[in-house]
Amino acid sequence: METDGISLKGPVLIRLPKGKDLLEALAEAAASINATKAHVAVIGALEKTKLGYYLQDERRYVDFSFDEHVEILCGQGNISLKDGKPFVHLHLTLSRKDCSCLGGHAMAGSIIFAAEACITPVAGDALVRGFDEPTGLFLWK
Amino acid sequence: METDGISLKGPVLIRLPKGKDLLEALAEAAASINATKAHVAVIGALEKTKLGYYLQDERRYVDFSFDEHVEILCGQGNISLKDGKPFVHLHLTLSRKDCSCLGGHAMAGSIIFAAEACITPVAGDALVRGFDEPTGLFLWK
């Protein structure tokens, strides 16, 4: 159903599978509801984590691996198109067993212990990522 | 109103009461709009806090009490059914007066100083928590 160009698809809550890569699981969950433009939120816990930080001056990501159990305090991001395929852009805030926090840009290699996602489809034309010269990132055109 | 099985109830913004337990206040706010399946987001500040961390290997929560004033940078989670009643699953990212962060699974005993919540009802069948053998947690069946 469309109303004033707004597709009336509401958010969904989805449990993600243990042992799966978090970014892959979110991409599959979005695909299962045909969402190629969406807001994503997730909480839960990870068995291990890979995070990135973007060096704005050097225009490259550095990445960090954490082989410890952490809570996902907040995963937040979106789904849009990159190279013609749905792409999950997700930032993660995590906590350790002493309640201290760490976080960054979610990279492939973050493995789910348990996770509950809310995926909210967004109406309108697809958002497409392309190279952005001022930042060196792939941003929405 | 139902459209393709999607109930057209949008998100609400609700101020939560000072001095109240955060989890109780969120449960009451959700009940006030008849939401038993919802996404929850909250910002604000707490007078004191109780957080949990799940020991994945030992399959039990440890909890931590913080008797200090903190900002709620991000409370994120959901509402589903556990033992037949609405259950709030919330993770908290908090900041101290030097801007350092702490966080974890929100436990009873986190007391509101000020809080603004966004509760987004989700359409469809209720989600029910049951014991999950692989994790030792109560997850959606």
Add this chain to the structure above:
Amino acid sequence: METDGISLKGPVLIRLPKGKDLLEALAEAAASINATKAHVAVIGALEKTKLGYYLQDERRYVDFSFDEHVEILCGQGNISLKDGKPFVHLHLTLSRKDCSCLGGHAMAGSIIFAAEACITPVAGDALVRGFDEPTGLFLWK
């Protein structure tokens, strides 16, 4: 379109401009979709940051400036009216290049490197901020 008093405007995803003040950019993005009552979520990166922490006993904010590049792990908040104008209340969780976190109440002076926002309009009467004696804050009346 209105259904049971619920306006059927869904969320939008918006790229915010590099070099702009984050709070101003969010206010302009909200204005561009005529949202004066909304939930706000944002991820991205900042060139520099100004954060506040509210001293609950002294009833005043202290603020902190960080002249370093950080990831926006989670910006979360809302838009309501203060002094008759749309007002963005936003809390920020940020990460440094070692994945450590900092955060607080977003103040003017947080400058965007790249940012992707999700703004979700909320139906119903406008929320208006007024002075709240028990907290010393400007809360929804």
